[in-house]
Amino acid sequence: RRSHMTVSYTDPLVSMDFLRAVLQPSFNEDIMAVFRKYQKFFDKAAQNVKDNIGDDVQTDQLIKEACRNVLEHAKQLFPDPEMKRPGPEVAIKRSRPTDDDCS
Amino acid sequence: RRSHMTVSYTDPLVSMDFLRAVLQPSFNEDIMAVFRKYQKFFDKAAQNVKDNIGDDVQTDQLIKEACRNVLEHAKQLFPDPEMKRPGPEVAIKRSRPTDDDCS
Incomplete structure (x- = not known):
């Protein structure tokens, strides 16, 4: 009886991810605005x-x-204490994986 | 002599990631500012x-x-055409919550 009605409300990950999904479009807009500030540097470097x-x-x-x-x-602004993996899975694999930014 | 001097300049990933690392602290500040806008929603949901x-x-x-x-x-704002994975690797991992409720 409890099984499927309450899952989405009692599972903390689901609740939080629901909020995340709701906010994501606004976040994306704000994040794009941030990226636009730096666009010219990336354009130049890529060129x-x-x-x-x-x-x-x-x-x-x-x-x-x-x-x-x-x-x-x-x-890395929001570190997970359980997972100590400083490097991203998509970064440069042959360079030093750690401590290049998180000042 | 040439070998190691030029690696970092001719490898496109290294060049771009170098710029990325230089800009990362500024990005982080701006991204934190974005998150602060939404902090209250996350606080409330978590509570x-x-x-x-x-x-x-x-x-x-x-x-x-x-x-x-x-x-x-x-x-997903910056999709990689080679990698068609719409979902994040960090989404909801717990499909079946073990339901060991604390009551």
């Missing part, structure tokens, strides 16, 4: 890479990947 | 979960997890 490496470089993909990495690293 | 479930709920951890999930989902 620079293209100039140095060649025309097969897809600058938009480079920029998107950098943006995803920014978001991944920003998670 | 609500605690009221419903019990004092062993760590509201700060619930909130941090929700914030990480926001960032994970925000990556």
